[in-house]
Amino acid sequence: MAEHHKPSRRQVVAAAGLAPLISLAPPVLRPGAAPEANAAAKPADKLRFFTAHEAAVIEAAAARLVPGPDDDPVEKLLNSPGAREAGVVHYIDTMLAAFDFKVPKIFAGGPWSDRHGGDGDDHMADFVPLTPRHKAAWKKRLPQLRKDFRQAVKQLDAAAGGSFATAPTSKQDQILTDLGEVRNLIFGHTIEGMYAVPEYGGNRNLAGWKSIHWPGDSQRRGYTAPEVESSDGADLVLVSGILQALLDELPAATAKMRERGWSRG
Amino acid sequence: MIVGSGAGASVAAMVLSHNGWDVTIFEKGPRLIHGWEKSGPIKTVFSNDELKYNRRFEEPDPLSEPRAFRADPGSATSIGEVNPLASCVGGGTTHWDAKTPRFWDIDFAKRSMLGPYPGADVEDWPFTYDEISPHYRTVERLMGVAGSQAALPDLVLKHAPGKRGFVMPPGPMQYSSLAVASGCEVLGLHPYDFPMAINSRHHDGRPACNNCGQCSSYGCPIGARIGALAVMRHAIHTGRVEIRDEVMVDKVVLKGKRAVGVHWVHSKGHEGHHSADLVVMAASAIETARLAHLSHFPDPHDRLGRDLMFHNFMDGFGIFLDRRMHAYRGRSTTKCMEDFADPDFPGSRVFAKSMGLPYLRGGICEIGGSQDVIAEGQIYQFVLDALGSVPGGAVKPFGTSFKTLMRASLLRDRLAGISHVAEDLPYAVNRVDLDPKHRDFRGVPIPRVTYSPGKHEQAAILFYVPLMTAVLKAAGAATVSAAVPESLADSLTGTAIPHGAHIMGGMRMGKNPKTSVTDATGMVRGLDNVFVSDGSVFPSSGAQNPTLTIMATALRNATKNFGHGHAHLGRDHGEDAV
Numbered sequence: 001m002a003e004h005h006k007p008s009r010r011q012v013v014a015a016a017g018l019a020p021l022i023s024l025a026p027p028v029l030r031p032g033a034a035p036e037a038n039a040a041a042k043p044a045d046k047l048r049f050f051t052a053h054e055a056a057v058i059e060a061a062a063a064r065l066v067p068g069p070d071d072d073p074v075e076k077l078l079n080s081p082g083a084r085e086a087g088v089v090h091y092i093d094t095m096l097a098a099f100d101f102k103v104p105k106i107f108a109g110g111p112w113s114d115r116h117g118g119d120g121d122d123h124m125a126d127f128v129p130l131t132p133r134h135k136a137a138w139k140k141r142l143p144q145l146r147k148d149f150r151q152a153v154k155q156l157d158a159a160a161g162g163s164f165a166t167a168p169t170s171k172q173d174q175i176l177t178d179l180g181e182v183r184n185l186i187f188g189h190t191i192e193g194m195y196a197v198p199e200y201g202g203n204r205n206l207a208g209w210k211s212i213h214w215p216g217d218s219q220r221r222g223y224t225a226p227e228v229e230s231s232d233g234a235d236l237v238l239v240s241g242i243l244q245a246l247l248d249e250l251p252a253a254t255a256k257m258r259e260r261g262w263s264r265g
Numbered sequence: 266m267i268v269g270s271g272a273g274a275s276v277a278a279m280v281l282s283h284n285g286w287d288v289t290i291f292e293k294g295p296r297l298i299h300g301w302e303k304s305g306p307i308k309t310v311f312s313n314d315e316l317k318y319n320r321r322f323e324e325p326d327p328l329s330e331p332r333a334f335r336a337d338p339g340s341a342t343s344i345g346e347v348n349p350l351a352s353c354v355g356g357g358t359t360h361w362d363a364k365t366p367r368f369w370d371i372d373f374a375k376r377s378m379l380g381p382y383p384g385a386d387v388e389d390w391p392f393t394y395d396e397i398s399p400h401y402r403t404v405e406r407l408m409g410v411a412g413s414q415a416a417l418p419d420l421v422l423k424h425a426p427g428k429r430g431f432v433m434p435p436g437p438m439q440y441s442s443l444a445v446a447s448g449c450e451v452l453g454l455h456p457y458d459f460p461m462a463i464n465s466r467h468h469d470g471r472p473a474c475n476n477c478g479q480c481s482s483y484g485c486p487i488g489a490r491i492g493a494l495a496v497m498r499h500a501i502h503t504g505r506v507e508i509r510d511e512v513m514v515d516k517v518v519l520k521g522k523r524a525v526g527v528h529w530v531h532s533k534g535h536e537g538h539h540s541a542d543l544v545v546m547a548a549s550a551i552e553t554a555r556l557a558h559l560s561h562f563p564d565p566h567d568r569l570g571r572d573l574m575f576h577n578f579m580d581g582f583g584i585f586l587d588r589r590m591h592a593y594r595g596r597s598t599t600k601c602m603e604d605f606a607d608p609d610f611p612g613s614r615v616f617a618k619s620m621g622l623p624y625l626r627g628g629i630c631e632i633g634g635s636q637d638v639i640a641e642g643q644i645y646q647f648v649l650d651a652l653g654s655v656p657g658g659a660v661k662p663f664g665t666s667f668k669t670l671m672r673a674s675l676l677r678d679r680l681a682g683i684s685h686v687a688e689d690l691p692y693a694v695n696r697v698d699l700d701p702k703h704r705d706f707r708g709v710p711i712p713r714v715t716y717s718p719g720k721h722e723q724a725a726i727l728f729y730v731p732l733m734t735a736v737l738k739a740a741g742a743a744t745v746s747a748a749v750p751e752s753l754a755d756s757l758t759g760t761a762i763p764h765g766a767h768i769m770g771g772m773r774m775g776k777n778p779k780t781s782v783t784d785a786t787g788m789v790r791g792l793d794n795v796f797v798s799d800g801s802v803f804p805s806s807g808a809q810n811p812t813l814t815i816m817a818t819a820l821r822n823a824t825k826n827f828g829h830g831h832a833h834l835g836r837d838h839g840e841d842a843v
Contacts, residue, residue: 064663064664065663065664065667066663066664067664067665074668075668080672082668106320108314108317109310109312110312110484110486111309111311111486111487112313113312123310124312124314128310131294131295131511132533133294133329133330133532134321134329136329137327137329137330138326140328177661177662180650180653180654183662184646184650187663191639191646192316192319192639196314196316197313197314197316209638211668211671211672212638212671212672212674214638214678216313217312217313217314217477217479218313218477218479218594219312219313219475219486219487220487221477222475222477222478223476223477223594224476225437225476227594228437228438228439228594229437229438229439231588231589232588232591234587235587235588235589236587237586237675237679242666242670243669243670243673243675245648245652245660246645246648246670246675246676247675249652250747251747252648253644253647253676254582254747254749255749256644256648257644258749258764260643261764
């Protein structure tokens, strides 16, 4: 529960900003890679919790935290989708309004989606009714989160001296750098909205998974024995900048992983 | 009646129902797998969904069912998540990674084989390895363990001899496991195929695992792994067993020395009494000790809830800069290595002596595996936050920095791990009792865990962490590695709460009435008809994953107490050929 404790401090290498990921090997077409996203246009999105202004502020903040092609020149170069493209604000809005749905949108269903075969039905889209223990917990958790997000928007606007959503990106970055608690609230949920299964409302067109070349859920297909046992081939990464900074912080990072129960998958 | 429906409960239900008892099982969690009672495909809402797991789909939520924790009786108490286990029909075995190593001969006879341990309550178990060995084999067969007898190293067979009940060969090995296992071999260690109760072929009416990769801590979407429910099925087949889900037992009702029944509370609030001739407690170690306290069991020697043990977890992380490890494919951690469980591991006796200790012991290492994507992202968020808050630091703690980290994936796709499940000695001060103030959403007082690692555990960390790093270094030239014990994780991040999911002790069994809560067969001392059938009876923690030993112990004890009517189940019909 101690989400904001800091690891041991250390001097950080300077100029750790734009560390490129340089893959020295040619791109490999990975077996089991994510299928092409369905090209369906973005559905008309009804906001259930946020006002239009609040949604604009959260979307703007999320796009600074996890930028896409329209938000950052490096991402444009790589054509790598970010929070805006993944519809993260709708993930957050859906979570905060979970109890507005007949079956609260807390736990997506199973046993599989329709992305890798299966029986043609996306069972993940049928959310699982809450048991009393989870209802009791989320009836406590969500009101607090709703308050926190509403407050976060107010703080962002106040710092921007107007609407955060329309402030220059350099100013938005400065505000997000300064307001650590607000940043971490939005960032943690933005990461969920990027990489969770799309049934929760984010990761649209599998934008989050595509941005990291990860196939996501794999049932009913799974993987073949050679895909499990063999290397995909050489894939060198040049460690500099932010990657070097991460390795310098490895003791703290791995300690945090241990605390969170890292070993899964 | 039986409290709980997991590993220990399934065995108790099978034995009792096959010996003429009518059994009612009370499970406080929901049913999340359906159709397992019959041979055929199962139905479940478990899925490849990390967020669902992070939101504790199959676990208690700390906002409605918290636990209390303090490092020692003088420390402040925190309320929140303390070592939760899956809480649903099937218990922890619905989402475990199904690893089934056996404990060693020295685990059952620690005092007589290794001598006393100053400061710790080291005693022999009331039975030997040789006595439990056939029960191990029965449980392996009943659950359907995949493994290779030929692959078992000499060291393992020396301390845990005999033919295993492997009913099918191992499945595909994770690439990350193979890579780290090669590092073990370079150092002369002995990795082997981790025995696990996951189908490598169609078996028991259930399909072969298709390597979907979201395995450990996830419920199996296809029923290739159903854990204790494979045993519970034999109980259901008698027609004498009923499972009531969403019902928590909050009191065993005593009349003198007899339990006459239980008081229960439904999750929706209604409550009632259930009469019983026999009460079996199998709710897992912390919850069973909680129930014993709630029921005011006799405790003349102040042993109830004491000698609580977790494992002394240490984790190693190897980062491969020249390739991706794709640990998101296949069963998790398909190799293991038991060399560190040997108290005679080269150098360890000398090191222990230098620390003023009789000996020290690590445990089994789970080899390979990594973390998931959302977890990875939130770790980078944490690191960026730390970097960005350095005065004068040049890192913007978000944006393309974050995406660069995700694309390079040093802490997921390029990571291969080692989880070291090291022995945790029993200490009386480590215990479960009731928190004096807080209650769960049902209104039942919550358990309070008091726990700190002892001198043995700290010495084992000092000795074994560098060895784990060396293994990872040996696994690849372009490798960066780090290893971290749970207790260091605690000191860096400001908490001291164990998270390992291996929970043992509290209702310790033994021959000596002054030092045990249950007798040599798991019956509660001072009461006529209360049987304990979970990991709470363990007198020591062993140095291996505990579930198989929980079940084999339950089988040995239940057979002694209730008869042999189930003896035809899990027999070897000559087809153990692997």
